[in-house]
Amino acid sequence: MPPIAINPERLIQDLHELRRFGTSGNGVIRPAYSDADIAAREWLAARMAQAGLTAVFDPVGNLFGLPPGDGKCLLSGSHSDSQPEGGWLDGAYGVIAALEVARASLEAGGPPVAAVSFQDEEGRFGPLTGSRIWSGALSLAEADSLSDLSGLSFAEARRSMAALSQPDFVSADRFTGFIEAHIEQGPVLDSHNEAIGVVESIVGIRSELFRFSGQQNHAGTTPMALRRDAFQGLIRFADTLNARFADVVTPATVWTIGHVSVHPNAESIVPGRVDFTVQWRDGDDARLDRMADIIHATAEEVAQETDLEVERSNYSGIGATTMDERLRAGIASAARDLAPEKWRQMPSGALHDAANVSRLMPVAMIFVPSIGGVSHDFAEDTAEAHLVLGAEVLAASASALAG
Amino acid sequence: MPPIAINPERLIQDLHELRRFGTSGNGVIRPAYSDADIAAREWLAARMAQAGLTAVFDPVGNLFGLPPGDGKCLLSGSHSDSQPEGGWLDGAYGVIAALEVARASLEAGGPPVAAVSFQDEEGRFGPLTGSRIWSGALSLAEADSLSDLSGLSFAEARRSMAALSQPDFVSADRFTGFIEAHIEQGPVLDSHNEAIGVVESIVGIRSELFRFSGQQNHAGTTPMALRRDAFQGLIRFADTLNARFADVVTPATVWTIGHVSVHPNAESIVPGRVDFTVQWRDGDDARLDRMADIIHATAEEVAQETDLEVERSNYSGIGATTMDERLRAGIASAARDLAPEKWRQMPSGALHDAANVSRLMPVAMIFVPSIGGVSHDFAEDTAEAHLVLGAEVLAASASALAG
Numbered sequence: 051m052p053p054i055a056i057n058p059e060r061l062i063q064d065l066h067e068l069r070r071f072g073t074s075g076n077g078v079i080r081p082a083y084s085d086a087d088i089a090a091r092e093w094l095a096a097r098m099a100q101a102g103l104t105a106v107f108d109p110v111g112n113l114f115g116l117p118p119g120d121g122k123c124l125l126s127g128s129h130s131d132s133q134p135e136g137g138w139l140d141g142a143y144g145v146i147a148a149l150e151v152a153r154a155s156l157e158a159g160g161p162p163v164a165a166v167s168f169q170d171e172e173g174r175f176g177p178l179t180g181s182r183i184w185s186g187a188l189s190l191a192e193a194d195s196l197s198d199l200s201g202l203s204f205a206e207a208r209r210s211m212a213a214l215s216q217p218d219f220v221s222a223d224r225f226t227g228f229i230e231a232h233i234e235q236g237p238v239l240d241s242h243n244e245a246i247g248v249v250e251s252i253v254g255i256r257s258e259l260f261r262f263s264g265q266q267n268h269a270g271t272t273p274m275a276l277r278r279d280a281f282q283g284l285i286r287f288a289d290t291l292n293a294r295f296a297d298v299v300t301p302a303t304v305w306t307i308g309h310v311s312v313h314p315n316a317e318s319i320v321p322g323r324v325d326f327t328v329q330w331r332d333g334d335d336a337r338l339d340r341m342a343d344i345i346h347a348t349a350e351e352v353a354q355e356t357d358l359e360v361e362r363s364n365y366s367g368i369g370a371t372t373m374d375e376r377l378r379a380g381i382a383s384a385a386r387d388l389a390p391e392k393w394r395q396m397p398s399g400a401l402h403d404a405a406n407v408s409r410l411m412p413v414a415m416i417f418v419p420s421i422g423g424v425s426h427d428f429a430e431d432t433a434e435a436h437l438v439l440g441a442e443v444l445a446a447s448a449s450a451l452a453g
Numbered sequence: 454m455p456p457i458a459i460n461p462e463r464l465i466q467d468l469h470e471l472r473r474f475g476t477s478g479n480g481v482i483r484p485a486y487s488d489a490d491i492a493a494r495e496w497l498a499a500r501m502a503q504a505g506l507t508a509v510f511d512p513v514g515n516l517f518g519l520p521p522g523d524g525k526c527l528l529s530g531s532h533s534d535s536q537p538e539g540g541w542l543d544g545a546y547g548v549i550a551a552l553e554v555a556r557a558s559l560e561a562g563g564p565p566v567a568a569v570s571f572q573d574e575e576g577r578f579g580p581l582t583g584s585r586i587w588s589g590a591l592s593l594a595e596a597d598s599l600s601d602l603s604g605l606s607f608a609e610a611r612r613s614m615a616a617l618s619q620p621d622f623v624s625a626d627r628f629t630g631f632i633e634a635h636i637e638q639g640p641v642l643d644s645h646n647e648a649i650g651v652v653e654s655i656v657g658i659r660s661e662l663f664r665f666s667g668q669q670n671h672a673g674t675t676p677m678a679l680r681r682d683a684f685q686g687l688i689r690f691a692d693t694l695n696a697r698f699a700d701v702v703t704p705a706t707v708w709t710i711g712h713v714s715v716h717p718n719a720e721s722i723v724p725g726r727v728d729f730t731v732q733w734r735d736g737d738d739a740r741l742d743r744m745a746d747i748i749h750a751t752a753e754e755v756a757q758e759t760d761l762e763v764e765r766s767n768y769s770g771i772g773a774t775t776m777d778e779r780l781r782a783g784i785a786s787a788a789r790d791l792a793p794e795k796w797r798q799m800p801s802g803a804l805h806d807a808a809n810v811s812r813l814m815p816v817a818m819i820f821v822p823s824i825g826g827v828s829h830d831f832a833e834d835t836a837e838a839h840l841v842l843g844a845e846v847l848a849a850s851a852s853a854l855a856g
Binding site: 237285292301304315317320 | 637638639640641644656658660670671672673674675676677678679682684685688689691692695702704705706707708709710711712713714715718719720721722723724730732734801802803804826828829
């Protein structure tokens with residue numbers, strides 16, 4: 051079969067067409083099941099049909115574009131819903147790249163490729179709802195009882211797409227694998243002047259809520275030696291943690307104290323209590339476990355040394371997803387050809403639909419740079435040359451893997 | 454003149470009488486100019502009159518009990534308003550101790566003593582309003598434009614006492630000095646099993662608001678090395694400050710990071726901004742200045758090292774007040790006689806009316822222990838024996854200083 055050659059002008063034009071739905075300034079306001087999201091999906095279905103793909107909405111609004119026949123094929127795509135107020139490429143890029151590759155392949159008689167736009171990746175009803183349901187990680191019955199922040203149930207939300215949907219989910223049996231193209235959403239490629247990221251793993255995430263409790267007191271009359279200052283406990287905890295992690299982490303490991311709540315939070319009162327989150331991410335579950343041990347031990351030690359009490363939630367977490375070796379190698383080979391010296395292997399610090407789809411089939415991912423590392427923001431953008439190059443790498447990978 | 458001998462039963466009885474006004478559980482709800490506060494002041498005025506003192510309300514509701522004649526005399530007292538929800542002894546103790554000493558002296562023909570209850574020490578309209586106005590630190594015109602948290606102006610509030618008040622302020626010329634008895638409101642005396650504190654100074658307070666600004670970012674996709682995490686800046690700042698202060702402070706110096714506001718304060722977002730207060734207190738203005746220099750230099754250095762921007766308010770402050778040497782020595786001598794081995798010289802970490810009165814005359818203070826160091830809380834309490842002993846030290850000091 052001939053290799054797939056994409057049409058760069060059409061790729062960029064379709065990206066801008068999709069951008070129209072929910073446009074606000076430079077960004078988009080296109081949350082899952084909003085009118086703009088449904089209109090965008092109907093436009094996508096029409097584009098798929100024009101390309102010769104069979105457009106199918108499943109019961110939750112995931113949209114598949116299936117090539118003719120029932121032969122095995124690669125699946126590619128991402129999501130076309132946006133953050134409540136988001137950028138124009140987060141998700142949309144991977145959907146349009148998949149559409150263009152599937153379309154170009156049909157035109158040239160190349161290896162068949164299916165395209166998909168998963169629903170509610172951005173978590174109106176919880177993380178990655180559409181691919182979670184499709185992959186079997188979340189049952190439809192459980193999903194139907196979920197609510198968004200306004201109290202609307204998932205059952206009601208998906209009913210807004212009922213007229214479009216077929217009754218059954220699309221079988222995964224037909225797909226040989228899943229490749230998701232996505233913007234990086236971080237600064238690594240851009241800051242190194244690189245064009246393509248070949249994802250090695252989607253990092254696992256652990257998150258835990260801590261409380262240090264001491265004694266609330268008058269900030270004038272309580273000598274330092276008699277204080278049980280909960281915020282000073284956090285200072286010592288965070289400082290000790292940074293030092294102890296140095297021996298354990300890789301440059302790709304991240305940890306964040308993002309939420310801090312001091313009580314009573316008054317200038318003249320020694321803090322009696324502080325609640326805070328620790329979130330840590332890494333591509334290696336064993337490392338995540340070691341970090342958890344260090345975090346727990348440090349919290350206990352600091353609490354004892356500073357005469358505080360410590361409470362913690364059990365951490366919630368999502369395991370790391372390793373990319374399929376054969377798919378990853380195929381993408382790396384294409385990147386080596388198309389972006390020599392301008393690509394790297396790297397972890398994905400953000401979650402993606404591919405993590406769910408890995409329950410069903412081999413998965414891999416392609417990153418293109420985010421200018422300034424900006425995402426989840428109207429200012430999110432990627433150079434046009436990189437948008438084209440990412441789709442070319444996807445096309446070359448699909449060709450090579452089918453060969 | 455014979456030395457003043459107080460009546461312990463009457464002291465304790467009057468403390469409990471005053472406690473009735475605004476009683477709630479074990480504490481009191483008697484903020485300045487509330488019905489309970491005004492009723493308490495009217496009761497106090499009647500007690501003063503019964504004792505042979507001339508009760509005078511000044512234009513802002515400060516209540517003086519003046520001995521007969523116009524001879525020079527010592528002034529003693531504190532305040533009878535409470536925190537919005539406060540303990541029964543904060544302020545009230547010093548007022549009743551002064552009343553008892555003035556009354557006992559009149560009965561025995563001892564040295565004349567005047568008693569005072571300043572208005573709004575607890576700051577409904579700003580810190581120590583009544584004594585601030587009487588001492589000339591705040592003009593009546595300026596004060597009238599102040600408002601409480603509900604928007605009520607000071608002019609309206611003091612109008613509620615207009616029917617009780619004389620048109621003029623009480624002249625300070627007649628008073629040879631001011632001694633304020635007060636509960637410690639801290640744990641030092643109680644934790645050392647001591648009965649009397651002879652105050653050396655009322656600490657100065659400096660307070661400053663800081664902001665570290667970095668870059669808000671995705672907590673998954675932003676590598677540690679590329680982060681500009683404002684909260685991590687605060688961690689380093691606080692840790693460095695603790696280390697640098699070690700060479701500068703005394704055991705009586707305190708510093709507090711009491712208010713912390715992280716932005717956007719979300720588990721999955723690298724903090725882009727943190728606002729926090731640093732408050733520091735010491736009895737020595739020169740030390741407060743050195744600490745300010747260290748705080749400012751540390752904030753600048755940490756900001757530079759961590760690629761953050763730092764902004765700060767100019768600090769607001771109240772200078773330290775050194776107690777008058779003669780008055781302090783007189784109190785120390787009385788404490789040595791009446792509480793041998795059970796007293797100490799100590800700074801006051803809290804502000805008191807004496808700091809304002811020092812603008813007009815020599816001042817000194819006597820502390821009695823706070824059980825468990827608790828104050829500004831319904832649980833505030835002091836052993837009855839210590840309440841009596843504090844008044845005896847006040848009486849002995851007044852006798853000796855007049856002699």
